[in-house]
Amino acid sequence: MSVKSEPITINLGPQHPSTHGVFRMRVTFDGETIIDLEPIFGYLHRGSEKLAEERTYTQIVTLTDRMDYVSSMLNNQGYILALEKLANIEPKPRGVWLRMIASELQRIASHLVAIGFLIQDLGAWGTPLTYAMREREKILQMFEMLCGARITNSYLRPGGVFMDAPVQFWDALSEFTQNFPSEIEELEKLLSSNEIIFSRTKGVATLTAEQALNASITGPILRSTGVDWDLRKSDPYDYYDQIKFNVPTHTAGDNYARYILRVQEMKESLSIVKQCVERIEPGPIRPHHDEVPNLVKPPIGDCYSAIEGSKGELGFYLVSDGSISPYRWHVRSSSLINLTLLKEMLVGTLFGDLFVTFGSIDINMGEVDR
Amino acid sequence: MLGIGLIKGLSVTFKNLFTPIFTIQYPDKKVGLLAYSKHINKSIFQILKENPKIFLMGIIGMVTIPVKIDQFPRFRGNEFVWYDDRCTACASCAKYCPLGIIEIVTHPAGENMQAGENYAIDKFDIDTGRCMFCGLCVEACPYDALHMGTDFERGNYSRVNLVLDKETLTSQDKNPSSWFRPQFESNEYNPWEESMSNSKDAGRHEKPSYQKIKEKWVNKRKTDG
Ligand code: SF4
Ligand code: SF4
Numbered sequence: 001m002s003v004k005s006e007p008i009t010i011n012l013g014p015q016h017p018s019t020h021g022v023f024r025m026r027v028t029f030d031g032e033t034i035i036d037l038e039p040i041f042g043y044l045h046r047g048s049e050k051l052a053e054e055r056t057y058t059q060i061v062t063l064t065d066r067m068d069y070v071s072s073m074l075n076n077q078g079y080i081l082a083l084e085k086l087a088n089i090e091p092k093p094r095g096v097w098l099r100m101i102a103s104e105l106q107r108i109a110s111h112l113v114a115i116g117f118l119i120q121d122l123g124a125w126g127t128p129l130t131y132a133m134r135e136r137e138k139i140l141q142m143f144e145m146l147c148g149a150r151i152t153n154s155y156l157r158p159g160g161v162f163m164d165a166p167v168q169f170w171d172a173l174s175e176f177t178q179n180f181p182s183e184i185e186e187l188e189k190l191l192s193s194n195e196i197i198f199s200r201t202k203g204v205a206t207l208t209a210e211q212a213l214n215a216s217i218t219g220p221i222l223r224s225t226g227v228d229w230d231l232r233k234s235d236p237y238d239y240y241d242q243i244k245f246n247v248p249t250h251t252a253g254d255n256y257a258r259y260i261l262r263v264q265e266m267k268e269s270l271s272i273v274k275q276c277v278e279r280i281e282p283g284p285i286r287p288h289h290d291e292v293p294n295l296v297k298p299p300i301g302d303c304y305s306a307i308e309g310s311k312g313e314l315g316f317y318l319v320s321d322g323s324i325s326p327y328r329w330h331v332r333s334s335s336l337i338n339l340t341l342l343k344e345m346l347v348g349t350l351f352g353d354l355f356v357t358f359g360s361i362d363i364n365m366g367e368v369d370r
Numbered sequence: 371m372l373g374i375g376l377i378k379g380l381s382v383t384f385k386n387l388f389t390p391i392f393t394i395q396y397p398d399k400k401v402g403l404l405a406y407s408k409h410i411n412k413s414i415f416q417i418l419k420e421n422p423k424i425f426l427m428g429i430i431g432m433v434t435i436p437v438k439i440d441q442f443p444r445f446r447g448n449e450f451v452w453y454d455d456r457c458t459a460c461a462s463c464a465k466y467c468p469l470g471i472i473e474i475v476t477h478p479a480g481e482n483m484q485a486g487e488n489y490a491i492d493k494f495d496i497d498t499g500r501c502m503f504c505g506l507c508v509e510a511c512p513y514d515a516l517h518m519g520t521d522f523e524r525g526n527y528s529r530v531n532l533v534l535d536k537e538t539l540t541s542q543d544k545n546p547s548s549w550f551r552p553q554f555e556s557n558e559y560n561p562w563e564e565s566m567s568n569s570k571d572a573g574r575h576e577k578p579s580y581q582k583i584k585e586k587w588v589n590k591r592k593t594d595g
Contacts, residue, residue, distance in 0.1 A: 148518070
């Protein structure tokens with residue numbers, strides 16, 4: 001007996017516990033199969049790019065914290081690199097090493113959140129998320145030692161960081177780098193061989209490399225389709241060219257590949273942190289006020305600079321008219337662009353796969369809407 | 371084999387059953403009798419004599435005691451610490467604040483009144499209800515007069531009460547955080563154990579005399595043209 005069905009359109013969000021923020025989807029189902037999907041965003045728009053036009057260059061650092069609030073250090077780094085390029089500021093080596101340590105720790109923290117919430121969306125209510133959050137908490141505490149805040153860091157300044165790391169930070173960091181491999185192992189033992197996770201994520205919402213490249217998708221999603229593209233390797237900024245690390249890739253392009261890739265990236269980030277700690281040397285952490293004043297006045301011109309954020313290419317475009325605040329500031333947010341293939345990924349899958357896929361893309365609404 | 375992965379995963383959760391609890395109970399926690407007697411520094415018999423009800427609660431581990439959580443010294447807290455005798459009313463902090471929530475009103479007063487080199491502060495308001503605790507004002511202060519605080523339990527029923535005015539700032543406890551104050555860190559100053567009421571300790575240097583400020587900013591500019 002065949003069941004007669006007809007399409008039904010359902011509105012998901014903007015207030016939905018699984019949409020990781022205020023995100024709305026208009027989904028059309030036929031039975032349980034998704035036949036059409038339309039993402040709608042803009043519910044968290046705060047006009048950061050406009051606000052920046054009346055703030056000085058240093059004040060904008062506080063705006064970048066609030067974009068992708070689970071990886072503020074990386075946002076700080078991306079913005080400061082763009083500003084340094086625009087204003088021709090030569091950063092101090094110790095400041096650069098410190099900000100590399102901070103941003104790699106932030107990448108681990110961000111991936112932990114991504115994995116924790118992916119498994120949460122799968123229905124493993126609480127346990128893996130708690131384990132992930134427990135590790136993230138250690139990183140956030142280190143950030144508090146560094147800069148007095150856990151989320152809204154504002155740690156970076158043009159030419160380096162605002163203050164040298166305190167002694168207790170180095171102790172906490174060495175303890176963390178020692179213990180973290182076993183914690184990843186535990187997380188992997190818990191999840192990576194779990195049959196339920198296999199059956200729910202393997203082969204679901206697959207992307208091909210061609211599709212991803214055409215939509216200019218970046219970050220873990222692109223690498224999970226087999227494209228070896230990481231800005232830290234392919235267009236090195238800061239001192240990443242002096243560091244040895246691998247860029248893990250997968251070819252499956254499904255939810256499982258995206259998950260396992262993040263686990264491997266965390267291990268790479270940890271090895272980068274270890275190398276940075278070995279390489280760091282005493283010295284000034286930021287240029288003196290005489291070299292780089294508080295009110296930076298870049299020459300007239302524009303620049304684009306991008307870093308490999310936790311979610312993909314995080315680019316900042318700055319236009320200067322020679323005054324103390326930018327004429328225009330634009331952010332190429334990876335979360336927004338990674339969302340553009342949501343329909344292609346999801347059409348043909350079942351309702352239950354929707355939020356799993358959404359979790360594996362790992363978006364952050366603060367960055368999507370800015 | 372199907373199911374092996376599940377058993378592996380469950381062995382991890384089972385192992386975690388016996389690891390110490392990571393969560394911190396806040397703002398208060400339930401403790402037993404011994405921990406309570408240690409907390410209030412009284413013996414169990416004293417508690418039994420003075421308050422038998424609490425004694426009974428303690429036996430079943432249901433007495434609540436407050437929990438105090440110390441942050442790290444650079445913590446950017448809610449109340450600001452401001453030393454009025456260090457402040458020259460230069461208003462750098464107000465100009466540097468991204469939200470423009472510091473309001474300073476001054477009038478010329480003091481020694482060199484005519485030249486306007488000495489200012490008396492009529493008003494010094496920080497609207498912490500709108501503050502994002504970025505600390506840029508503290509970074510901007512050239513005379514180490516303004517510091518971030520370390521308190522964070524300042525819930526309030528009205529936004530008006532969140533405005534820190536000059537009186538509050540001068541009279542409240544001074545536990546400055548070491549955000550952007552390397553001199554505190556080199557002295558190993560801990561804001562949760564000691565307070566810093568003497569403004570002399572707070573700065574990298576003494577507050578410059580008016581003569582010095584005049585030399586630096588007025589005379590030098592005259593000679594420079
Ligand atoms: S902490 Fe930031 S927002 Fe608050 S008063 Fe200072 S500069 Fe303004
Ligand atoms: S920057 Fe410092 S010295 Fe100047 S007005 Fe503010 S608190 Fe006073």
